[in-house]
Amino acid sequence: GENVEQHPSTLSVQEGDSAVIKCTYSDSASNYFPWYKQELGKRPQLIIDIRSNVGEKKDQRIAVTLNKTAKHFSLHITETQPEDSAVYFCAASSKGSYIPTFGRGTSLIVHP
């Protein structure tokens, strides 16, 4: 089955800095990679996703890059703000199963 590794487990940045979270996956058939943000005590919410036919996708301060050859994908947050503080999860799913396998999460702390 699919295995998703996520790093770092904790990331502490100053407001205005950039933050990068990296994930690797094991199943070369995976073709859909969503990112979720989970604030303390709240539900995971989809913030951005990317499909395997695209190398990069941007949405305002958030971007995701995908390297299919190396089987890794990354979340980039620019100009971080305190409200970006949350746990971020990456996930991967394949055309066959469509069930996402999640990483263990990264706790992002943005200091004002």
Add this chain to the structure above:
Amino acid sequence: ETGVTQSPTHLIKTRGQQVTLRCSSQSGHNTVSWYQQALGQGPQFIFQYYREEENGRGNFPPRFSGLQFPNYSSELNVNALELDDSALYLCASSLGTGGAKNIQYFGAGTRLSVL
């Protein structure tokens, strides 16, 4: 549009008991997936229901079972509770099972504590 709702929000049980968790899917969604999220971990897939049939199962024992009803709401049942079952149980609904239809929309979860 109504989002995914779960009940109850919190539950305390003792080892060996049985529990039923409930989920109402988002309007227009016919697929429900259940996840277990232990503290400090990512959600682990338990199973998925599509149009009232089980459509995939993760690495969970048979004492974890489920149902989906004609209105696409769903139940997760756990028998013979163990201490390690203590976790946040998340329900997610989606438009379907293929491609973009499988984007998961999560509920707020049920926090289960087993003593």
